[in-house]
Amino acid sequence: xxxxxxxxxxxEGPLKGxxxxxxxxxxxxxFYEKHFKTLQDKGLVYEDNGSFRFRSPRQPVTVVDMVxxxxxxxxxxxxxxxxxxxxGSWIFHFVNVVxxxxxxxxxxxxxxxxxxxxxxxxxxxxxxxIKPPNFAHIxxxxxxxxxxxxxxxxxxxxxxxVEQGYSPEAxxxxxxxxxxxxxxxxxxxxxxxxxxxxxLEKINRRNAAFDLxxxxxxxxxxxxxxxxxxxxxxxxxxxxxxxxxxxxxxxxIPVLAxxxxxxxxxxxxxxxxxxxxxxxxxxxxxxxxxxxxxAGAMNNLTALRQAFSEVSSWDAATLEAKLKETAVARGVKTxxxxxxxxxxxxxxxxxxxxYHMLEVLGKDRxxxxxxxxxxxxx
RNA sequence: GACCCUAUCGUCCAGCGGUUAGGACACUGCCCUUUCACGGCGGUAACACGGGUUCGAAUCCCGUUAGGGUCGCCA
Numbered sequence: 021x022x023x024x025x026x027x028x029x030x031x032e033g034p035l036k037g038x039x040x041x042x043x044x045x046x047x048x049x050x051f052y053e054k055h056f057k058t059l060q061d062k063g064l065v066y067e068d069n070g071s072f073r074f075r076s077p078r079q080p081v082t083v084v085d086m087v088x089x090x091x092x093x094x095x096x097x098x099x100x101x102x103x104x105x106x107x108g109s110w111i112f113h114f115v116n117v118v119x120x121x122x123x124x125x126x127x128x129x130x131x132x133x134x135x136x137x138x139x140x141x142x143x144x145x146x147x148x149x150i151k152p153p154n155f156a157h158i159x160x161x162x163x164x165x166x167x168x169x170x171x172x173x174x175x176x177x178x179x180x181x182v183e184q185g186y187s188p189e190a191x192x193x194x195x196x197x198x199x200x201x202x203x204x205x206x207x208x209x210x211x212x213x214x215x216x217x218x219x220l221e222k223i224n225r226r227n228a229a230f231d232l233x234x235x236x237x238x239x240x241x242x243x244x245x246x247x248x249x250x251x252x253x254x255x256x257x258x259x260x261x262x263x264x265x266x267x268x269x270x271x272x273i274p275v276l277a278x279x280x281x282x283x284x285x286x287x288x289x290x291x292x293x294x295x296x297x298x299x300x301x302x303x304x305x306x307x308x309x310x311x312x313x314x315a316g317a318m319n320n321l322t323a324l325r326q327a328f329s330e331v332s333s334w335d336a337a338t339l340e341a342k343l344k345e346t347a348v349a350r351g352v353k354t355x356x357x358x359x360x361x362x363x364x365x366x367x368x369x370x371x372x373x374x375y376h377m378l379e380v381l382g383k384d385r386x387x388x389x390x391x392x393x394x395x396x397x398x
Numbered sequence: 399g400a401c402c403c404u405a406u407c408g409u410c411c412a413g414c415g416g417u418u419a420g421g422a423c424a425c426u427g428c429c430c431u432u433u434c435a436c437g438g439c440g441g442u443a444a445c446a447c448g449g450g451u452u453c454g455a456a457u458c459c460c461g462u463u464a465g466g467g468u469c470g471c472c473a
């Protein structure tokens with residue numbers, strides 16, 4: 021599910037099929053038996069307390085790694101590894117090699133935690149008389165404190181990005197920047213370009229710490245550059261989950277259009293648009309105290325209501341001109357009108373551009389909200 | 399403990415013998431904006447340490463230290 025969400029496809033596997041199945045270890049016993057027999061025939065397997073061990077040649081093994089270079093391991097003191105348990109089940113290192121052989125794997129690209137296990141795998145390939153595949157061990161991802169990141173750590177689960185409303189492309193972009201870069205200081209880079217520029221040999225060998233802040237920032241960049249249609253597609257699931265009665269997609273788009281530039285995470289969308297779809301919204305207490313309770317606020321709001329009720333065209337530019345004109349006429353700063361108007365029509369002091377917000381809300385609803393505010397805080 | 403890998407701002411990357419050591423995130427100053435953001439212009443901040451090699455080392459070599467990994471009848 022995580023790979024799918026990130027837009028990463030695979031060639032074959034369970035639920036997809038392919039020529040190298042079956043794809044479950046439990047169904048591949050015949051392959052394991054076959055190669056196990058080969059090792060036995062060569063006298064390279066011996067029994068030890070019911071289990072079976074592979075007899076290591078105890079010769080130095082040189083691993084040629086596409087990322088780490090050429091590394092020689094001295095195998096002289098290594099214990100023989102167990103490859104099969106007394107109950108007949110198999111050990112990872114053995115089946116891993118057999119699966120890669122039978123599935124025709126040409127490149128084994130995995131975490132660096134397996135670098136030290138690779139000579140074991142190479143010994144099995146050699147014993148089976150099969151040329152080892154190309155290996156590439158990539159750096160591990162660390163937590164901010166330097167410890168190895170694992171399943172339960174913050175940021176390790178793709179599910180958390182889905183829940184918080186990250187854009188898949190943004191997370192994928194961030195991940196690409198861990199241990200690799202386009203070399204020209206760019207941070208936001210499309211997957212097509214990553215693919216054309218990517219080269220295993222260019223991967224860093226240093227482990228990287230996961231920086232959620234930067235991932236968050238890249239997500240903001242993606243939202244900023246995103247089309248309204250895509251923005252709506254990604255927002256709607258969160259809006260529906262919040263139970264906001266937004267009507268149709270056509271009714272929703274104008275609202276999303278004026279808040280898009282404010283959004284950093286899709287899970288924040290409901291909070292930004294809720295008051296557009298209900299008259300039953302609460303007034304933020306701090307804003308009420310700071311602005312609505314201020315001396316003269318109600319008189320200013322009353323004057324603005326009167327002025328707005330007379331405009332011939334209800335659009336942002338007209339409303340802005342009218343508001344400023346009213347401020348001049350009353351001899352007050354525009355802020356004395358802007359702030360009360362914002363709170364009266366949305367219940368809060370933070371929101372999209374005031375004039376655009378009023379335009380989208382529509383004349384009738386704005387005047388009604390002004391009236392309600394006037395009544396409630398007179 | 400043995401073996402393997404690594405070592406540039408707090409973090410992610412550039413740098414691959416001669417640079418005022420660059421960019422991004424984060425932090426921060428100013429501008430823009432009478433909201434919040436975006437954006438623009440600045441700032442703080444790094445070559446782990448010690449030896450070599452060299453006319454000259456962040457760049458090459460060795461050592462130390464630190465961090466990570468592997469040494470399973472886990473995967």
